[in-house]
Amino acid sequence: MKRKLLALALTAVMVSGLAACGGSTASTASGGNTDSKAAESAAEGGEAASGWTPSGTVSIILPAGAGGDTDITARTFAQYAKEISGVDFIVVNASGASGSVAANQVLQSANDGLTCLYGHTLVNVANIAGITDYNYTAFTLGPTFAKNPAQGLYVKADKYEDLNAFIEAAKAAPGQLKAATEVGAYTYYELLAFEKAAGIDLDLVDVGSNSDKITAMLSGQIDLMPGAYLSCKDYIASGDFRCIGAPTAEAYEITPDVPVLKEEGIDLVYPDCDYSFYFPADTDPAIIAWYDDIVAKVLENEAAVAALNELPVMAYYLTSEESAVNEETMFNTISEIAASLK
Helix, strand or coil, X not given: CCCCCCCCCCXXXXXXXXXXXXXXXXXXXXXXXXXXXXXXXXXXXXXXXHCCCCCCCEEEEECCCCCCHHHHHHHHHHHHHHHHHCCCEEEEECCCHHHHHHHHHHHCCCCCCCEEEEECCHXXXXXXXXXXXXXXXXXXXXXXXXXXXXXXXXXXXXXXXXXXXXXXXXXXXXXXXXXXXXXXXXXXXXXXXXXXXXXXXXXXXXXXXXXXXHHHHHCXXXXXXXXXXXXXXXXXXXXXXXXXXXXXXXXXXXXXXXXXXXXXXXXCCCCCEEEEEEXXXXXXXXXXXXXXXXXXXXXXXXXXXXXXXXXXXXXXXXXXXXXXXXXXHHHHHHHHHXXXXX
């Protein structure tokens, strides 16, 4: 793979006082999977069919900090799952080491259904990057709860007019424009693939979490950042950021300000962020069946779906079996992207 020298930290003073993520602009999600036969099947199963219910508080471990898309969708699930089931859920933020801090915590936990990992394909990317020696197969897969389109590419609105302007600037200064990422994380291979598709060379800088990327962008320390629309839409509205394109297969209703790279002449499609539950290895099928059922019930709740849409995030249900198939597809897709960059 084309190797990159990533800075471990930015030296300039960071901008403080970021606006809170997840503003109040309403958006109706499209493309959700809440009415699938899989959801109907899981809902029919119920707790009685599972024969198991949590014996205490469930810890949902996140490979991300507070306030981002992973955190907010997990807390949305926790709120409505408690309303429906009476079970207490606590969200634990354990970011670091490309998601492996949280993943290791879950892998070392008892497989009693009271501890799970929640996130999107980070365990796969960390494995592909050589950070860990395991991928999704080290876990027992649970259901999928929500979908965010693949992260768009954002620039300062007063600096680059559009995608072509950014690419022209990058070609005029090879290796000098800085792009924010986390080494071995989801955005790392997205940026490498974007470089190849656009025919440019960027300076990839390991900035840290999504909030750190936004801080660096606002301070002018970087030229490009991948980001979830949920975290960036307020900055689009304020005129600070502009999305120059997203590597999605199609346009999504929940991201109205985001152009699709394929439609702009850049042939790149990257896996969406599908938020799933991962349990310690050899978790009892009855436990997984309970989670299949409770996630299906949450996504049948109109208030819960409306809360996701408000973020905006798409309600997207997959059973645990479907999630395992989807996870394999994402792992293979990113592995192929990584191999193509060698």
